[in-house]
Amino acid sequence: MAKAVKEDQQVIKELAERINERNKENQSLDEQVKDIIKNAEFGSKVMATDDCLSMSAMAKDLGMSSAMRLQNELMFLDIIYRQSGYFHMTDRYSGLGLSAYKKYKNPAAHDRLYWTQKGRLWLHNLVKRGILMIEPRPRGNKQEK
Numbered sequence: 804m805a806k807a808v809k810e811d812q813q814v815i816k817e818l819a820e821r822i823n824e825r826n827k828e829n830q831s832l833d834e835q836v837k838d839i840i841k842n843a844e845f846g847s848k849v850m851a852t853d854d855c856l857s858m859s860a861m862a863k864d865l866g867m868s869s870a871m872r873l874q875n876e877l878m879f880l881d882i883i884y885r886q887s888g889y890f891h892m893t894d895r896y897s898g899l900g901l902s903a904y905k906k907y908k909n910p911a912a913h914d915r916l917y918w919t920q921k922g923r924l925w926l927h928n929l930v931k932r933g934i935l936m937i938e939p940r941p942r943g944n945k946q947e948k
Contacts (some may be wrong), residue, residue, distance in 0.1 A: 846851040854918035855903050858890070864923065865930055866937050875935060883916065901925055 856864060862873040874890060877883040883890045892902050902920030904914035918926065929935035 854921060855905060855919055857915070857917055861918045861923065861926065865926060865935070872939070880935065888912075889913050892916070899925075 804931070833948070858870040858873060864869045865873065867873050867876075872883075874883065878885065881891055881893055882896055885891075896902075899921075900919060903917050903919055905917050906914060926935060930937060
């Protein structure tokens, strides 16, 4: 009987150690989940904001030299086009929530194209993937995309 009690105590000790290990693992996982939730909430807030970036601000955000440089690159990629002096998204990208149209200073003026936070993230991803070039492309004919 003493032997059985000793074995039971050993089993209890091993189980207690396993429980402590699992508790430590759970604490670590709980911290990771909290970080993920915090990042997701921040991302949701950024994506839901009404803040939009002008072409100039977007170009600066991407590290380009000017808004004209960004406009030319986006026209080269058939993402935007110019009509009657104003920029518009091409049909392929127009309904994706990447851009918005706002009045620029003068309420009587035409609406201008602005980039939403979703569009900002999308353009940064195009840069990362090497599709949107920050440096000027070589002059000449359009290259294959």
